[in-house]
Amino acid sequence: MRVLRLGVIVPSSNTALEPLTQEIVASLNDCRTLGLTVTVHFARFRVTTIALSASANAQFTLEPMLDAARLLGDAHVDVIGWSGTSASWLGFESDEKLCQAIQEATGIPATTAVQGMNWVIRGEKENVALVTPYTADLNQAIQKNYASIGIDISDGRSRYAGLSDNVSFSAVDDPVLDKMVDEVVQNGAQTVLIMCTNVRAAHRASYWESLYADKDLIVVDSVAATVTAMLQRLGIQFRDNSLARQWGRIFGFDFSD
CATH class of the missing domain: 3.40.50.12500 (Rossmann fold)
Structure with missing residues (x-):
């Protein structure tokens, strides 16, 4: 093989x-x-x-x-x-x-x-959300970059933990992530970008997709x-x-x- x-x-x-x-x-x-x-x-x-x-x-x-x-x-x-x-x-x-x-x-x-991540969301123009451990200004910069390629991530579909020390990102736990994902879904998200490879979220994607199956949710973990x-x-x-x-x-x- x-x-x-x-x-x-x-x-x-x-x-x-x-x-x-x-x-x-x-x-x-x-x-x-x-x-x-x-x-x-x-x-x-x-x-x-x-x-x-x-x-x-x-x-x-x-x-x-x-x-x-x-x-x-x-x-x-x-x-x-x-x-x-x-x-x-x-x-x-x-x-x-x-x-x-x-x-x-x-x-x-x-x-x-x-x-x-961008390959998965190609063709999407709306209902995309952003979840990160970052600070507000960094999320805003990410939102601006996506707007430049025609993908609107509104403030209502953007959530962040407010951290900047990279090693601390891995301490963002399931309850915090669950809350952020729930908030963006309640604000209309159908595709959620988990934007940070030092966040332990990949194992949680299928859980969120099942929880919000009625929304046809897709979670795109980095x-x-x-x-x-x-x-x-x-x-x-x-x-x-x-x-x-x-x-x-x-x-x-x-x-x-």
């Missing part, structure tokens, strides 16, 4: 995405329709603060991220995913430039969490979207009902096109 190696770039202070990604990959390996054995490999670069400031934004310059990508290249991974959401406030073009630079530096195809984006980048078909029941409806999409 073919072994598929996924390489993931991780913010240094992130403690949520690695265990969640490993759990998702374990589920992929239990999926008989995939026909692959999947392994996942990680490389870190320094990120400690998420804020709208020159010093915070400077953490996401290309070279440190390329250094991490080159280390993953030493493992001969098949694809590299940036499991971070910085493009949501820095501008979506920053991910495009990063992926191009990674491929030029390593010869390996690359994608990102935000690209995976950790899960990194995995789906990497498989999509390789043109791999993985649609499976058991994956969707465990990790949410995005695993029911056909990502092979």
Whole structure:
């Protein structure tokens, strides 16, 4: 059986995405329709603060991220995913430039969490919501970026925990997330973006989708979207009902096109 190696770039202070990604990959390996054995490999670069400031934004310059990508290249991974959401406030073009630079530096195809999320919501123009651990001004910057591509995320469908220390994001617990998701759904959300890979939410997506099944809710978690984006980048078909029941409806999409 073919072994598929996924390489993931991780913010240094992130403690949520690695265990969640490993759990998702374990589920992929239990999926008989995939026909692959999947392994996942990680490389870190320094990120400690998420804020709208020159010093915070400077953490996401290309070279440190390329250094991490080159280390993953030493493992001969098949694809590299940036499991971070910085493009949501820095501008979506920053991910495009990063992926191009990674491929030029390593010869390996690359994608990102935000690209995976945007693929899922392509064609959506309204009823999209945003849930983050971030501060109000960062959420507003994300809303502005989505407005630039025709996706309206109103203030009523935007919720945030008010944090900026990245390591603290993983402490945002289920009751806090449940409340934020409920509030945006009550304000008309049908698609909820969980925008932060250091939030433990991927395991909660299918619960929310079942709870609000009458709303036809789709939850697009950034950790899960990194995995789906990497498989999509390789043109791999993985649609499976058991994956969707465990990790949410995005695993029911056909990502092979």
